[in-house]
Amino acid sequence: MEDIIQSAIALKRADKADEAISLLSQYLDDPEVSALAHFHIACCYDWQGKEKEAIPHYRVSLTNDDERIDLEEKLRFDALLGLGSSLRCLGEYQAATDTFETLFEEFPDADAAEPFYAMCLYNVGRHKEACQRLMALLLKTTKSEDIALYREALSLYAQDLDRTW
Known part of the structure; x- marks a missing residue:
């Protein structure tokens, strides 16, 4: 085969x-x-x-x-990602969001899926959560020394985007 x-x-x-x-x-x-x-x-x-x-x-x-x-596990991940992305492309935002939530239950460290999930969250009106996840991903994966200088502050802000001091 x-x-x-x-x-x-x-x-x-x-x-x-x-x-x-x-x-x-x-x-x-x-x-x-x-x-x-x-x-x-x-x-x-x-x-x-x-x-x-x-x-x-x-x-x-x-x-x-x-x-x-x-x-197998890798293809299951790819299938969940493909399904969620396809659903989102067709405007099936809640079904796409549900699919990505299933993906993250099975693959909690799936960085590759974060941007797709964030777009779904945006589409279902969960803007704050979408931004927080993208910020967390950025801080986790950035190679930018300029951003890294502010990692601690940005990490704190990302926990609650509405908080003021």
Whole structure:
């Protein structure tokens, strides 16, 4: 199956995502690789900007099924990120937010997902929390010495953006 996945990825990168989808579709009913096939089909649709078509495949790839082998941890993370991002792109802000909250329950240190989640929080009106998360991410990941000089103060401010002294 690994060869088929690699072929599908190569087809997608060569702008032949429809061919990759056709190749992977042959495996949707195979419980040993179904979740993997659905995941990569979702990625192909995302690659094409067809988030609406990607979403059902992400959902199936993430669904626990006693008969189907689940995605490995890294791909599960990618599927949750892809699903949340796709939902957000289509204006399904609450569903996207819920998806990212599930992602952070499973992957609490997922820095790569923070900006996507912050956008969702913004979209559902949780502006303060969005800003706080982005500030925390900035302080955690910055290599800027200029920002690092103010890390302690910014960290304190980020805890409560409305506080005054």
